[in-house]
Amino acid sequence: MALFKIHALRSDGQKVSLHYDNQSSSLTWQDGESVVEAKPGSFRDAAAVAVDQPGRKGVIRTLKVSLGLSCNYECSYCSQRFVPHAESSNPDDIEPFVAQLTDALIEPPERIEFWGGEPFVYWKTLKPLAERLRQLYPQASFLIITNGSLLDAEKNEWLDRMGFGVGLSHDGPGYHARGADPLDDPEKRAAIMDLYARLHPQGRISVNAMLHADNRSRAHVQAWLQERFGQDVRIGEGSFIDPYDDGGLASTFQTPADHIGFRATAYKELRLGTAASFSIGQQKIMDFVQSIRTARPASALGQKCGMDKADNIAVDLHGNVLTCQNVSAAATAPNGQSHGIGHLSNLQAVKMRTATHWSKRKDCASCPVLQLCKGSCMFLDGKLWDAGCDAAYSDNVPFLAAAIEYLTGCIPFYIEGDFREDRKDIFGQVHGVPDAPKTRVIPIQPVAA
Template identity: 55%
Template sequence: MAKFVIFAVDPRSETVMRLHYDNMDSSLTNLQGHSLVQMMDPSIQTILPVAPVTSKDTPLGKSSPRILKISLGLSCNYACEYCSQRFVARNDETNPEDVADFMDSLDNWVLSPPEAIEFWGGEPLVYIKTMRPLAEALRKKYPQARFSVITNGSLLNADLNQWLDDLGFAVSVSHDGPGQHVRGPDPLADPPTRNAILDLYQRLAPQGRFSFNAMLNRSNQSRSAIQAFFTELTGDPKVMIGEGGFVDAYDVGGEALSLRSGEFHSFRRQSFKDIRQGKSDRIASVRDRMMSFVNSIRFNRPASSLGQKCGMDKSDSIAVDLKGNVLTCQNVSALSTAPNGESHRIGNVRDLTSVALRTSTHWSKREGCPKCPVLHICKGACMFLEGPLWEKSCDNAYSDALPIFTAGIEFLTGLIPVHIEGEFRTDRKDIFGLSDQPVTPQAIKAKPFPIPVVSV
């Protein structure tokens, strides 16, 4: 028997149909058990490995990194309202003298060239005196590695832009578009900084090496407005927007900007409308998660292959500081403690075989995740949050993923889900706020469907 029964509207006739969806084997069938989608040719499918199930009791080890994330420190020249690092304990600051020892250590634990090296802060450009010699040494040692950095953009200038371009960096500027005033200071309000950001955009965007990274919150809910903002800013109808998901509640700031109980349905309607009308098609969290979810059904991707959304539960994804401390992720420090009581310092590169990730909780170890219809899109929210902040983050993530789930099923079947039945939270079953009465064709007509159902 299928795990979920989905009541879906045929937009051409407004009749209601029932679909069966199983989040464990990614099957989408009709009542007779026949698949509703054209499956991929089995000859091109590959057997997906089982993802590691990490927890405090079953810690994950680390190996030579494919993805290397270097934390330069958590200092920042801004103080954004929902920053995940705002209340994280700070280490001693790194400095240029740390670079030589770090570089000398690499051959002992980096056994093959990393595919990607990411430079993180705080605001990483606060550490430019350390970042310059470090990046130049790493580029010389690993000439093929992809370099990336995320910055608030406030410290960019012509000289720095040239350096970032010469070293082959991909750069993301964190900015929430029309909602930036809620997040914190706006670098675009300063003309020289605005010019520097746009100069870097013109340098890197044609090569696919630039994005604006925006986040949603309860005061900045419209992806279409965000996309329109950056299109107007750059004059580029193909501007790419990284991230674009709803904020996690890492602290009281993130909690205050989380959705409240009376806002879930209106946010989902807005988000689905933006997706359906093609007004959020250049936002990574929509485009990439939609493609992944659709392909999970076309390939019958098993839930056992799902890791955490951030990817830091993979053995070859490593976050380190310049002292060699291995961290849960780049947003914490060696002095900070996870909500489960374990240190975010999970080891040191001098003894990589002893590193143990005890701060993560795999989605399968949480009560609600295995029973959730949007599991393949959400992937368990933040892997180290616990308690009320995780629950608030879960609420945000569910409402964020549900319009993508709905749009993906419409893409595959032509039918628009409006209600989901299954063994999960009752308050999450009504997708758009329609089903305060039984979902029937008569009920749909009595309470007009809030999303345009004509072809777009």
């Protein structure tokens, strides 16, 4: 049992304490009274995927199709930057792939995602492939993630007609980490804005932004994107990057003061509502609230990406089943296992040995943000995992604080428990951190209820 004593401030400045159990999702006042009356839900234990307990695939709900890892940009923190490329796909691969897919799937998928690299690099394959899959699975939702730099009138009309949902990758003022901003090119900007105008009224497009060490304020990102896309822009993604290589490491926080400053800023922005266009805020806060209301056990938690689930699958056009869409069958995971985990022709034999469930990690079970973080990236290891874990903690603890304030009206500032000392003082207000920003625990203007 992981039990934490959370020290918090009431609006009148009085200190109170709460007890939180991340394993049973119990949140009580110091006298033992529950903060909310829980109505326990019905939960199944998640599969604890690991080398010695490989993950399997079954009835597929979400199908992620990797067209290849080629891209016309070179983002400094890209998860695919140094991944070895497998054999390229081309239009001749479509019919053999479709034949294998239809033989393998027991039921029609509910969701089909098309991934690169940059998927529009593969336009000559993407177009006939998506049209073929739309014929086969007319009820499936379609999603594509693009940097938008290769869009034009033809592609925009096609995306609209095919019923795609689109995630436009853009980090706002932090775009320099990705390369030249397509919004600075008049022709590319016009194409992006044309697609946005087509899909935004239907709620079928979001601008997906990532945070990193040089792009650490959601409020700044939101203001930048609102200036260009309008006040009602929907911002997807929104979490801090996972470091997949040295470029990613360089884009994470390097000092305790960086972590403290980010946590304080993120929490203040949540309370002021200056990052409300990011869907991640409401999603994280309400997911935690629901974990308390339903007494969700930690044993029910899979990994944050969901690719450890039996009903989620990533494949390339050669039929290779992959750990996820960000790797190739030619790549090896940090634990030495191949990212090619099986083949569509024998789905029953697929074994995911590349992942490590959070319950197999040293510190996850005793972490107060477990119910929000859900184990970070499932295949990172070593220094990359350590840096990713640090970033994930600082990213999620402001959501934890905001959720507890939502439930209790009290603002957490210090967490006691059997976990790392450097993480207990949430905003650096109790013991202080050298050179930490002098941010108040209670931001000046709370969000109206």
